[in-house]
Structure formats: C-alpha cells, structure tokens
Amino acid sequence: MRRLVVPLALALATIVWLLAVEGGQGIGRDEAQYFRAGERYWGWFESLWDNTVHGRPGASFRRAGIDTFWGDNPEHPPVMKTLYGISWRLFHRCHCTGPTRPLHPIPVRGRHLTIPLFARESTAFRFPAILMAGLGAALVYLFARRLVGPVAGAAASVLAVAQPHYFFHAQIACFDAPITTMALVVGLAYWKSLRSPRWGIACGVLYGIALGTKLNAWLMPFFLIAHYLWIRRHDLMKRRLPPVPLAFVAMATLGPLVFFASWPYLWPDPIARGRGYLRRHLEHEHYNFEYLGRNWNLPPRDWDLRLLRTTFPLVSTLFTVPATTLALAAAGTVVLIRRRRKSEDEGAEPALLPDEPTGEPATWLRPGADVDRAPGAFLLVQIAGPMLALAVPSAPIFGGVKHFLPAMPYLATVAGVGVRWLGSLARELAPRFRRALPAALATVVCLPAVAETQRSHPDGLSHYNVLAGGFAGGASLGMNRQFWGYSVLPMLPWMMAHAPASNRIYWHDVLGDALSMYVRDGRLRLGMGNVGAEEAAIAGSDLGIVILERHFTVYEGAFWQSYGTTRPAYVRTHEGVPLVTAYRRPGAR
Amino acid sequence: MSPGPILDRTALRRRRLAAGLASALVLLALYETAQAVIAPWRASSDADWTAAEAAVRAQFKPGDLVVAAPAWADPIMRLHLGDLVPVKVAGRLDAARYGRVWEISQRGGRSDDAVGGRVAWQEGHGALTVRRYERSPATVTYDFLEQWPRARVARAQPGRGEIPCERQIDRVQCPSISWNWVKPELLEIGTTLRNALYTQPVGGAAMIVEYPDVPLGRELVVGSGLHHVWLRKIGDGTVRLRVLVDGRQVGTSDASNRSGWRIDHFDTGALAGRRATVRFEITSAKPYSRHFGFAAEARS
Numbered sequence: 040m041r042r043l044v045v046p047l048a049l050a051l052a053t054i055v056w057l058l059a060v061e062g063g064q065g066i067g068r069d070e071a072q073y074f075r076a077g078e079r080y081w082g083w084f085e086s087l088w089d090n091t092v093h094g095r096p097g098a099s100f101r102r103a104g105i106d107t108f109w110g111d112n113p114e115h116p117p118v119m120k121t122l123y124g125i126s127w128r129l130f131h132r133c134h135c136t137g138p139t140r141p142l143h144p145i146p147v148r149g150r151h152l153t154i155p156l157f158a159r160e161s162t163a164f165r166f167p168a169i170l171m172a173g174l175g176a177a178l179v180y181l182f183a184r185r186l187v188g189p190v191a192g193a194a195a196s197v198l199a200v201a202q203p204h205y206f207f208h209a210q211i212a213c214f215d216a217p218i219t220t221m222a223l224v225v226g227l228a229y230w231k232s233l234r235s236p237r238w239g240i241a242c243g244v245l246y247g248i249a250l251g252t253k254l255n256a257w258l259m260p261f262f263l264i265a266h267y268l269w270i271r272r273h274d275l276m277k278r279r280l281p282p283v284p285l286a287f288v289a290m291a292t293l294g295p296l297v298f299f300a301s302w303p304y305l306w307p308d309p310i311a312r313g314r315g316y317l318r319r320h321l322e323h324e325h326y327n328f329e330y331l332g333r334n335w336n337l338p339p340r341d342w343d344l345r346l347l348r349t350t351f352p353l354v355s356t357l358f359t360v361p362a363t364t365l366a367l368a369a370a371g372t373v374v375l376i377r378r379r380r381k382s383e384d385e386g387a388e389p390a391l392l393p394d395e396p397t398g399e400p401a402t403w404l405r406p407g408a409d410v411d412r413a414p415g416a417f418l419l420v421q422i423a424g425p426m427l428a429l430a431v432p433s434a435p436i437f438g439g440v441k442h443f444l445p446a447m448p449y450l451a452t453v454a455g456v457g458v459r460w461l462g463s464l465a466r467e468l469a470p471r472f473r474r475a476l477p478a479a480l481a482t483v484v485c486l487p488a489v490a491e492t493q494r495s496h497p498d499g500l501s502h503y504n505v506l507a508g509g510f511a512g513g514a515s516l517g518m519n520r521q522f523w524g525y526s527v528l529p530m531l532p533w534m535m536a537h538a539p540a541s542n543r544i545y546w547h548d549v550l551g552d553a554l555s556m557y558v559r560d561g562r563l564r565l566g567m568g569n570v571g572a573e574e575a576a577i578a579g580s581d582l583g584i585v586i587l588e589r590h591f592t593v594y595e596g597a598f599w600q601s602y603g604t605t606r607p608a609y610v611r612t613h614e615g616v617p618l619v620t621a622y623r624r625p626g627a628r
Numbered sequence: 629m630s631p632g633p634i635l636d637r638t639a640l641r642r643r644r645l646a647a648g649l650a651s652a653l654v655l656l657a658l659y660e661t662a663q664a665v666i667a668p669w670r671a672s673s674d675a676d677w678t679a680a681e682a683a684v685r686a687q688f689k690p691g692d693l694v695v696a697a698p699a700w701a702d703p704i705m706r707l708h709l710g711d712l713v714p715v716k717v718a719g720r721l722d723a724a725r726y727g728r729v730w731e732i733s734q735r736g737g738r739s740d741d742a743v744g745g746r747v748a749w750q751e752g753h754g755a756l757t758v759r760r761y762e763r764s765p766a767t768v769t770y771d772f773l774e775q776w777p778r779a780r781v782a783r784a785q786p787g788r789g790e791i792p793c794e795r796q797i798d799r800v801q802c803p804s805i806s807w808n809w810v811k812p813e814l815l816e817i818g819t820t821l822r823n824a825l826y827t828q829p830v831g832g833a834a835m836i837v838e839y840p841d842v843p844l845g846r847e848l849v850v851g852s853g854l855h856h857v858w859l860r861k862i863g864d865g866t867v868r869l870r871v872l873v874d875g876r877q878v879g880t881s882d883a884s885n886r887s888g889w890r891i892d893h894f895d896t897g898a899l900a901g902r903r904a905t906v907r908f909e910i911t912s913a914k915p916y917s918r919h920f921g922f923a924a925e926a927r928s
Contacts (some may be wrong), residue, residue, distance in 0.1 A: 174908055327857065334819050336861050341886070363657040370653065459652075464650050467639050480654065487660035494664045506658045514700040587703065591859045593816035596719075601815050605718045606710020610703045615671035615734070615755070617703040622792045 045189060046177035049196045054173040056200075061165055061210040065225045067523030070211045071552035073120050074127075075144045077212070081124030082145035083108035083303065096502035102307040109304035111144075113312070114319050117302050118251035122167035123212045123541075124242045130156040131163035136209035138565050142555040159560040164212045172209035175220035175448060176200050182227050183452045186414055187393050187459035194481040195611065197457025198364045199448040204440040207499025209526075222445030225249050227254070229263050232286035233270075233319065233407025234397055236282035243289020248429050254320050255425065255445055260290055262424035264557020270407060271342075276592055284406040313389040327590035328438055330355075334515025334589040338433045339561050345432040352426035358507040358518060360447070361488040364454050371456030375415035390460065421449040424617060426523040439500065439519055458484060498526060498613040510614040517589075524548030524586050526618045531557060534621065537582060538628040542568035545576055545583030550571050577601050581627035582608075585620050598622040649720055649874025660829045672701075672734050676754030681708035681756045683751055683832035684730050693726035697737035705851045718754075718812050719823035721773075721851045722891055727765035733757045761850060769845040771813060772906070773823060784834040805830060810837055815921040817853035817889025824921030826855060829867050829912035844873070845928030848894040848906070849920040852922035853883050860885045869922055872907040873899060883920060900928060 052128045066074075086108065087099040098104045132155040135147045157163045174190060179199040184192035190209075197447050200206065209216040220459065231238035234615050249256035264287070271281035299305055299626065306310045327336040330351055339345050357365065374390045391414065399584035425443035428434065461484065464479030469476055487505075501520045503513030546554060546569055555562035569584075570576045575598040577583055577597040600603050601624075606625035640647055679882055694712050696705035719870060723729060723741035731742045734755050743760025752758075772779075774927040781800040793802035799811030813826040827835050852869050854860050867883045871894055879894035906926070912918050 045759070110907055138822070303841070325861075335859070344886075361660060363660050365655070366653050366656055371651070461653065466641065467636070468643065468647060469635055471634055483654060484657045487657050487664060490661050490664035494668060505663050508664070511671065511698075511700075515698045515735065519894050551751065570821065589819045592819045592821060593857055596814050596816050596821045599715050599718070602713070604710060605706050605713050605715055607707050609705055610707045612704065614668050615673070616700065620707075621702045 045184075045193060046196075048179045049180050049193060050173035050177040053153040053170055053176040053200050057172055057206075057210050058162070058166075060496050061169065062159065063206070063488050063528070064210045065497065065525035065528030066161065066553040066556050067211065067525035068548065068550045069162060069523055070213050070316070070446075070525070071550045071556060072112055073115075073123060073212050073214075074161065074556055075552050076119040077122075077124030078127060079108045079111045079124070080117060080121045081128045081589050083124075085145075095515065098331070100303075103364055105303045105307055108145075109118065109302075113304050113316065114325065116251045116253065116298070117304065119167065119171075119212070119214050119217050119253075121301075123164045125161060126166045127163045128153070129163070130154055131160045132158055134559075135264065139354045139559045142559055154230060159562075161212075161498070161556050161560050165210060168212050168216055171208065171217040171220045172200065175209075175216070175223055176518060178220065178223045179448045179455075181222070182230070183455040186452070187455050188392060190462060190477050190481050191455045191459035194458040194485050195451045197485045198361075198367070198454045198488050199451035201485065201492040201498040202360055202364070202447055202451075203492050203495035203502040203619075204359045205444055205447050206492045207497075208441050208444060209565060211541055217415050217443045218255045221245070221249035221252045221256065222421070222425075224258050224449050226263070226449070226606040227416075229284075230412065230417060232284060233412055234405050235403040236285055239285030240289050241291070242554065243291075243293030244297055246290040250294055250298035251301040254440070258424065258428055260287070262420040263287070265420045265424070266417050269420075270410050271401075273410075282401055282403040282406045285404050288403070326438055326522075327588065328522075329517060329519040329589040336590065339510045343585050349430045349434045350426035351389060352429045352443050352480065355518075356426070356443075356446075356450075358503045358516070359440050359625060360450065361491045362505045363484050363487045364451065364531065365506075366456030367454035367461070368450055369457070370460050371453040371458075374456050374460045375418065375453065378415060379411075390463075391456065396556070418449050418453050421447040422453070438522055461544070497528070498618065499514065500525075501613055501616060501618065510616045516615045520587060520616070521618060522588065524550065524553065526586065526611065527584060528557070528562070529608060530584075530619060530621065531563050533609050534582070534584075537621075537623055538564075538567060539579045539581035539623070540567070543570050543580045543582070544568040545580035547572065547584050547587075548586045548591070549584070581624040585622070585623055587617050587619060595620070633748060635869060653679075670755060672729060674757040676706055676756045677708050677732075679753035680732050680756045680758050683753065684709060684712070684732070685741065687749070687760065688730070689728065689746030691726070692728045692730060693717065693720075693723055694730040694732070695723070695739045695741045697731050697733040697739035697742075698735065699733070699736060699739070700877075701737075715814060716823060719821050721822070721849065721925060724766035724849070724927070725768050725925070727763060727772075729761040729763075731759045731761060733759060749854050766849075766925075767845065767928045768925045769928050770839075770842045772839060772908075772924040772926075775839060776812050776825065778839060779810075780836075780838045780840070780892075782828060782836045782838070784836055785810065785832065790836060802835075810835065813921070815855040815919075816857060817855055817921055819857065820889050822849070822851065822853070822921060822923065824855075824891055826919065826921045826924045827910060827916055829910050829915040829920060831912070831915045833911075835910040836907060837910075840905050841903050842906045842926060843903055843908075844896045844899045844901070845926045846895070846897045846900045847927055848873075848878060848896055848924060849881070849891065849927055850881060850894065850922060850924040851889055851891045852881050852920070853887055853889045855919040855921050859919050861918045863914070865916060865918050867910060867912045867915075867918050867920045869920075870909040870911075871924075872909065874904045875907075896926070 090096050090098045133151040136150050140147050164177045178198045180196040183195035224245050229240035230237050232242045275283040325336050339348050378390055397408045401409045423448045429443050458481050461480050465476040465480055466473040501510055509512045558565050568581045574597050578601045602622050607620040609621040610617050611619040694709050696702045729742045731739050745763035747759050748762040749760040781793040782804045784790045793800045799809040802808040810827040814818040815822050815824050865883045869881045871879045
C-alpha cells in the first residue's frame with residue numbers, strides 16, 4: 040500500500056490542479072458536441088431503466104431504441120462520451136428545471152437527484168477526462184520508477200502533466216488526454232505481459248477500451264509489434280519464429296469484442312456501421328491548420344511542401360514541449376543508448392535500474408522472460424510511432440499536437456531518465472549532499488515546465504516554449520494559435536455588456552452547443568442572439584466575432600465590408616497576442 | 629569531524645563534460661522558469677498601445693500609412709487606430725505609394741511595408757516602439773481599381789470574338805453565364821485582404837478587362853491571386869493573367885493555390901509618358917473553383 044502513496048499523491052495533485060483551472064477553459068466545437076452526445080448517451084441508460092421498469096427492456100436494444108441516443112456523434116467511439124454523460128448525471132448541481140431546461144438535448148423530466156460536486160455542468164462533464172489525466176500521472180510514475188527510481192520517476196510524472204498543450208487537453212471533455220492515458224495503459228500492460236500471462240489477458244481488455252476511446256488506438260499494435268520484434272531479434276536472425284505473445288492474441292480477440300460491447304451504436308448493424316466508422320476516418324476531410332506561416336488544408340503535392348509537412352510533428356514538439364523537458368529527454372536518450380555499455384563500466388551507479396531476464400524460457404505466455412525488454416526501444420517506438428504517423432505527407436491534416444499526445448508521457452519518461460542521470464552525476468560530484476541533491480535538482484528541472492504550463496492557461500494551444508519565443512514568438516513563427524473557437528470564454532462578459540438591441544450576434548466558430556453550455560453554466564445570458572455561422576450571416580449581424588486563425592481572414596473581410604470599418608470594438612489577447620476580435624456595427628444601438 | 633569539500637574535485641575532473649552539460653541544463657531550467665514568470669510582464673499592454681496611439685495621432689497626416697510589426701499585432705493596432713486605416717488602405721495593393729509609414733513595432737519586428745524608408749522619428753512606449761519612416765512614394769499615374777468605371781469588359785471566345793458585357797450597378801455582367809461578371813470587391817487572397825477586381829475565369833474563353841487612354845509610367849504593378857480559402861481548397865487549376873499595352877504583351881502572371889497575393893512589376897519604361905490601351909486577359913485551363921482577383925497601378 041505504501042508503494043501507492045506517491046502515485047496517488049501525483050494523481051491527486053494533477054486532478055486538483057486541473058480542477059482548479061478548468062473553469063477558465065473555454066468550450067471548443069468538439070467538446071460541445073461531446074457534451075451533447077454524452078448527455079444523450081446517458082439518456083439511453085435512463086430509457087433502459089424506464090423500459091425495464093415497464094417490462095420491455097428489449098426496446099432499448101432495438102435499432103430505434105439505440106439510434107435515438109447513440110446515433111449522435113457516431114464518428115467517434117463512445118467510452119469517454121459515456122463517462123462524461125454519467126459523470127454529468129451524477130455530479131452536476133441541478134438547475135435543470137429552470138429556464139435552461141430547453142437547452143438539454145434530452146428531455147428533463149424533473150429535478151435530478153445528484154451528488155452536487157460541481158457548480159458548473161461543464162465541470163461535471165469534464166471530470167472523467169481529468170481523472171484520466173490523474174491516472175496518467177500515476178502510471179508514468181509507476182512505470183518510470185522501475186526504470187529510474189522514485190525521485191526521477193516522480194519528476195517524469197510531473198513533466199508528463201506539465202506540458203502546456205497536453206494540459207490544455209487534459210482539462211476538457213474530449214479524447215486526446217484520455218487516449219494518451221490509454222496509450223500508457225495498453226503500453227504498460229503489454230510491457231508487463233512480456234513476463235506475466237495475467238497482463239497478457241488484461242492487455243486485450245484494456246486495448247478494447249482504448250479502441251473505444253479514440254481512433255489512435257488502431258495504431259498501437261504496430262508500435263508494440265515493432266518493439267517485440269526488436270527484443271526477439273535474435274530469434275529472427277536465427278530464422279526462428281518468436282512466440283506470438285498472449286497480449287497480441289488478446290488484443291486481436293478481446294480487443295474488438297470489448298470495443299463492440301462498449302458501443303451500442305454498432306449493435307444493430309456491426310459490419311456496416313463499423314465500416315462506416317473506419318471509412319469516415321480514412322476519408323477524413325482536411326482541416327485548416329497554420330504551420331510555419333502557411334495555412335495547410337490539403338496534403339501537399341510539391342516536394343518542398345511535402346518535406347516541410349513531414350517536419351510538423353518534430354518541429355511542433357520542439358516548440359511546444361518545455362525546453363528543459365526536451366533537454367532532459369535528450370540527456371535521457373543518450374543514457375538509454377549507452378545503457379548496456381554503461382552497466383559494464385567500473386562499478387558506477389547504473390544509469391537505469393536493472394531489468395534482468397527471469398531465466399525462464401520464452402513462451403507465448405511469457406514471451407519476454409528470457410530477454411532484455413529493451414526499455415529504450417520500447418520508449419522509442421512509443422514516442423516515434425505517433426509522430427511518424429502524423430509526419431506522413433499524405434496523412435490528413437487534422438490539427439495540432441493533440442494527435443501525437445500519446446507520445447508525450449513516454450517522452451516525459453525519457454526525460455525522467457535524464458533526471459536520474461542528473462541526480463546520479465550530482466551525487467558523484469558532491470557526495471556531501473548526496474541525499475538532498477537529486478530531489479533538489481529534480482525540483483529545479485520540473486519548475487520551468489510547471490511555470491510554463493500555468494502561464495499558458497487558458498490558452499495552451501497558443502503557447503510556444505522559450506525556443507520559439509513564447510506566445511508572441513509562436514505567432515511570429517506563424518504557428519497555429521488555436522482551433523475550435525474555445526478562446527471566446529474570457530470575453531463573454533464583454534459580449535453581454537455590448538449586445539446590440541437587435542440581438543443579432545455572429546458567433547463565428549463558436550458552436551451553438553457551446554453557447555448552450557455557457558448558458559447552462561450561467562456564464563452567458565439566456566437569449567443571447569445567434570445569427571448563424573455562415574460568412575453571409577455577418578451581414579445580418581450588429582455584433583460579431585472572428586476567431587483569429589489564418590484561414591478565417593475571409594470572415595474578417597466580411598466584417599470590414601458589412602460594417603464599413605476595419606476597427607474592431609474589442610480584441611481578446613494573451614500576452615499581447617490577439618486571439619479573437621469583436622466588431623460592433625457603427626451606429627447599432 | 630569536519631565535513632568534506634562540497635565538490636569532489638577528482639570526480640569533477642573526470643566528468644568535466646558531463647558536469648558542463650548538467651550545469652547548462654540547470655541554467656536552462658532557471659532561465660526558462662524566469663522567462664515564464666517575466667515574459668507576461670514584458671508583453672505589450674493596453675497602456676502601451678494607448679500611448680502609441682496618442683503618439684501616432686499627434687503627427688498623423690492624411691495619406692500616411694499605419695502598420696503593425698509583427699503583422700499578427702494588426703488587430704490591436706486597428707483597435708486603436710482603425711479609423712486611420714479604412715478598408716481602402718487596409719486592402720492596399722502594396723505600400724509603395726505611401727511616403728510616410730507609421731510602424732508600431734514590438735519584439736524587434738519590422739514591417740515589409742516600411743522597407744526603403746528612413747526612420748525620421750521614433751519613440752518608445754513600454755513594449756512598443758513607434759517609428760515614422762519617410763521615403764519617396766511611388767507616383768501612381770493610374771489606379772486601375774479606382775478607374776474601374778472606365779473599364780470595358782468582354783468575354784472572348786474562339787469563333788465568337790469578343791462578347792461585350794453589360795455594366796450594372798455594382799458589376800459588369802457578361803451574357804449567358806450567371807456567375808460571369810467582374811466587380812471590385814474586398815477579397816481574401818493568400819489569407820490577406822485585398823481590394824481587387826474579382827472575376828471567375830471561363831473555360832475555353834478569356835475574360836477581358838480593358839482600359840483606354842491610360843497614362844503610363846515606368847512600370848505596371850499588378851497584384852493578383854486566388855480568392856477564398858474554401859474555394860481554393862476544392863480546385864487546383866492555375867489562372868493566367870496577361871497584360872498587354874496597345875496589343876503588345878508586357879507580362880504574364882500565374883495564380884495558383886500556392887501563389888498567394890503575388891505582385892509583378894512589368895516594365896513600361898519605353899512607354900513612360902505616353903497614353904495607351906491597357907488590356908488584362910484572364911484565362912484558365914482548369915477554371916473550376918478559381919476565383920481570381922487583381923489590382924494594378926501604373927507608376928512612374
């Protein structure tokens with residue numbers, strides 16, 4: 040039990056930090072849809088209860104009974120959305136029978152009996168994502184501790200959470216932080232399964248949950264297979280087939296079963312709907328995204344742009360992860376490369392804690408029992424895999440760093456190796472302080488990450504590190520500043536104070552579902568107008584906003600033409616960098 | 629018992645490189661932490677902008693240009709000084725015609741619009757620096773956008789010659805094809821906003837915009853490109869603009885999804901001081917979703 044104190048403390052600290060700040064975090068388009076879908080999915084459980092009480096539970100399992108609720112947002116799997124819905128139902132403070140009642144996507148039949156943990160409904164929705172981030176922090180520690188000991192392990196955990204872009208995503212009811220945790224869960228289950236059959240079975244079940252969390256999970260087996268082939272390379276060199284690990288068998292069998300069981304939407308027509316889900320993502324449209332001063336919205340054809348496109352994950356990582364974390368990871372990489380050589384050195388403290396083979400013969404139940412598990416190779420595939428997938432020039436341009444976030448806890452673990460190296464060196468050089476120095480140094484190298492992360496809030500997507508020059512430096516480099524219209528939250532009071540008498544308001548990229556949640560949260564006045572999102576709607580507005588993304592320039596032009604001025608009425612900034620402009624029609628009352 | 633030395637000098641000598649790298653790492657951590665704390669305070673504030681605004685307003689003269697550097701600060705500049713940057717100025721072809729340019733700069737930013745000017749005046753306001761650049765402005769002998777009412781528009785089709793188009797209130801409409809018109813409009817080209825003449829090229833035909841009796845200078849400066857981010861995304865053809873003076877081609881310019889707002893300088897030095905007919909011909913072999921815009925000036 041004592042071994043769990045530190046990971047629990049790290050998880051708790053993560054959760055408390057995230058809960059303390061999430062209220063400042065606006066609601067993006069995707070999150071707004073997941074709120075809506077989560078509440079609808081909860082509605083299915085309500086209907087199941089009702090149908091059961093009325094003696095017809097089968098009605099909830101028929102196509103109509105399923106599609107009414109699970110037909111919402113079928114392009115993404117349901118695990119997290121379901122948890123968001125359940126959390127909302129359990130933990131919100133119910134004002135649901137008041138004036139906001141019509142804003143709920145499912146009928147509110149009466150006041151909800153809840154455990155009113157959270158004042159805002161959006162916090163109740165977000166809580167599972169925040170818990171997942173806490174779990175992720177604990178898991179990084181549990182894994183890293185085995186490699187680098189408790190101090191550096193705890194530092195790795197802190198460095199995994201204290202990354203501005205990850206931290207942004209960890210607060211919101213989306214899938215990017217949860218799938219990052221699931222990448223850890225599956226990765227670590229596989230790691231343990233190399234010497235434990237129980238974990239082999241668990242790996243399959245957990246992989247199914249990962250599949251139900253986000254699409255990224257489909258890539259995980261490739262990374263794990265690459266690692267497995269590496270650790271069993273001697274078999275391959277001897278032209279001997281290595282045993283097929285139980286974990287892979289379980290992932291191939293239990294994984295899809297758990298995935299299918301978790302998603303009622305698939306039940307009425309598994310083949311067609313499963314195919315539709317995959318096709319939707321294989322043929323995903325290309326979003327607009329700013330990178331190095333260009334707006335990207337199609338896979339490039341010219342060789343120079345293809346090359347530039349390929350650099351995206353690496354350059355984005357270099358500019359978004361705190362520089363000290365990157366430097367620690369560089370040090371950790373050297374240590375990992377030299378690991379085996381170092382262990383043969385003249386009795387120096389080992390760079391990593393030992394992970395000797397058990398001496399048992401390798402079988403499909405314990406396929407890593409007789410070999411070194413090669414933690415460096417494991418970390419490499421987990422870091423490089425998600426990044427390389429996003430570096431392919433023909434890959435859809437979805438958006439930012441969030442798509443390779445699953446690499447980040449592993450990157451932080453490598454940084455933890457760097458922390459251990461730093462501590463070991465300090466002990467060697469200053470033996471008088473051998474007890475205190477490693478912890479003190481670990482604290483010092485974690486400080487910038489924590490400070491940068493706190494600084495970035497609530498605009499983590501706009502944040503760039505000291506190498507890029509911070510918020511302003513990122514803007515000057517032409518790096519993406521934001522997406523999905525989340526950044527409007529801090530200017531809602533201004534919008535309400537300057538609402539025109541006509542109530543004709545253009546909200547640009549802020550989805551109607553997000554506006555509804557702002558109202559339900561009590562942060563936007565009920566009845567604030569919304570003329571619609573199309574460019575042409577600007578002409579019918581008297582007040583409106585433009586979210587400042589490069590491809591949205593055209594909307595700014597529509598304001599200039601319609602309002603006859605280039606002068607905004609308000610500009611929302613972070614550290615002097617504009618994020619949203621608001622225009623008010625001259626002369627509008 | 630006295631404590632030993634703080635540093636083990638033998639170990640330090642043996643691990644010099646590692647100790648140096650570790651020290652650098654710790655220094656980086658301290659520097660990055662300090663940056664995280666200090667940087668927000670060093671960013672430009674409302675007070676800085678208000679002071680900069682007052683400085684510009686005190687000396688601003690009609691015909692001056694106000695710009696922000698880096699360009700991402702442009703919305704804040706317009707928040708304070710937008711009345712001095714009307715749509716006509718904000719959507720300019722380029723900045724060459726402005727002899728006095730006010731640059732509100734931060735973080736060492738320099739605006740391309742001030743290139744070629746000398747700093748005639750400068751003042752710091754917190755994180756901002758206001759500079760007034762002065763230079764010899766380009767002399768515009770003819771602004772094709774302003775002179776739009778004098779333009780003749782036609783569609784030239786093989787075998788049918790030039791089909792004249794009809795001038796309406798806000799555009800010149802060509803016959804038979806509802807979307808075939810030319811009109812001045814504020815366009816988004818290369819994610820910048822430009823005042824330009826807008827038209828869609830027609831497959832197998834040339835759109836013709838012709839100006840008679842144009843007083844020529846030493847060059848024709850033509851800005852052009854493809855309008856609208858969503859429309860660019862769904863097409864991939866190139867649009868060619870031919871520029872002819874009295875029937876003789878002086879230059880061409882190709883607009884593609886990649887070219888953005890492209891500025892070409894076509895030499896008319898041999899014709900400077902003369903009057904001539906200037907003709908713009910717009911064609912595209914793949915006109916699907918090609919929405920073209922151009923602006924031009926004759927300059928001496």
